[in-house]
Amino acid sequence: MELAQRHGFPLAGVLNLDQARGAISNDIARYDTWLGAGMHGEMAYLQRGRDRRTDPALVFDGAKGMLCVATPYGPRDGDEIASPATQADYAKYLRGRDYHVAMKERLEALLSEAATRFDFSWKVCCDTSAVLERSWAALAGLGWIGKNTCLIHPRLGSYLFLAEALLSENPGGAPRPMRDHCGKCDRCLTACPTDAFPEPGALDARRCISYWTLEKRGPLTLGDDDGAALGNRVAGCDICQEVCPFNRKPRPPLWDEWRDAAADATALRDWETLLNESEEDYRERVRRSALSWVKPHQFRRNLALSLASVAGELGQEVVQRLLGLVIRREDTESDPDALAAWTYCRARMEQALRSRVPHS
Incomplete structure (x- = not known):
């Protein structure tokens, strides 16, 4: 057309x-x-x-x-395709x-x-x-x-x-469904780190990282396996799309609304900068983006859980520096769900410092 x-x-x-x-x-x-x-x-x-x-x-x-x-x-x-553990995704x-x-x-x-x-x-x-x-x-x-x-x-x-x-009018178009080209491929199903697909074509939102970080309100308690699966994802997840053969050469955005990196609310990925971000700064950053649907306390909860997940992959000096900011966040947090996440994050980071030889 x-x-x-x-x-x-x-x-x-x-x-x-x-x-x-x-x-x-x-x-x-x-x-x-x-x-x-x-x-x-x-x-x-x-x-x-x-x-x-x-x-x-x-x-x-x-x-x-x-x-x-x-x-x-x-x-x-x-x-x-995906951000490394040294930054948020x-x-x-x-x-x-x-x-x-x-x-x-x-x-x-x-x-x-x-x-x-x-x-x-x-x-x-x-x-x-x-x-x-x-x-x-x-x-x-x-x-x-x-x-x-x-x-x-x-x-x-x-x-x-x-x-x-x-x-209001009938345009005269009959259904013309396209043939399913997935065939025997199951990369999206096997790549999902939380087994969120009980069967092909069915997504159990309760097991989905996107649901946890975007839709789930209130406390988010993750076991060791789910915490590891969360990784550095602070809002949403693209794993089941990243592995799809039809996305090997994905089409970049056609519109300036999504091409302009300067207007990208998700460009802020540095852990230290995110930990220092105020609620007012967060609201301003996401004001014109779909990330605005994630409330500030919800994002802080996600940030704490994601940082806890990757703490063991960060160098000792990085963990020590970030731990001080996490403790400050824990001391000043007013939302009970985010507070629980900061407390968990602090414990995981302290454990990372105690239990493994750091790497740079």
Whole structure:
């Protein structure tokens, strides 16, 4: 679709909802099974919004059609696939401007231009107020849903932002799902350090690092194995995407909103700098990014647990220097969940100093 391409969406497809509803019934059944098994964890909004997510007409009264779009957000040129233990790591989708805002603005602009030629109304969805967007996108031919539950395109991979527009008119698009190209590959399943995939195509959020660091509220208590699996990840996790063969050559972002490293809230990765960051500075840093969905006390909790996880991999002088900052954080922390994490971090760092020969 030329119009979608001009607005920065290399992938786009339209659906006639009357024709597509039957085709999505299996996905709805799997979603209900997933909810019934409690694999959504504490994300109660997924259960509360079940009907709206499975029936677009409840989101936009009179919806007859749907436009699905996607744009890549893969690693920028020169980006490392993953950060080493000497610095914090973030999921790639958190870089740059908040995708909820950017995607909606771009899609609204596309629709406004289309409305100069055609008479219709619409409602834009992107993650929040969402329908089952990966399922609809797959039916619209934007890719297939992989064993890691991500939408995968054979050329663009899985680092994709998705958005939808529910339309008052029927665009006439029949479902045209793409063939599943995963085959026997199970790299995403075996690479997951927490075994968060009980079966292909099913993610147990309760075992997922992204859920722990982005969605889990309150205390986060990890055993030794889970603590080691967390590693240096302070917000989100990309492991199941990093190992995917279709992401060997991921498409870098097309939009300035995610290309500009200077505006990247996740560029701050140095442990010492993060430990010295005030709550006000954190709020300012993440203000325009999707990282703003992670509250300051939640990020401090994550920071403490991640640093505890990698303490044994850092040199002695580094651990000693950081330990002083951790103790200061512990002494001044007001949030009980973050305080528990700082106390745990302090113990792990002291243990690292006692129990192993340091390396530089």
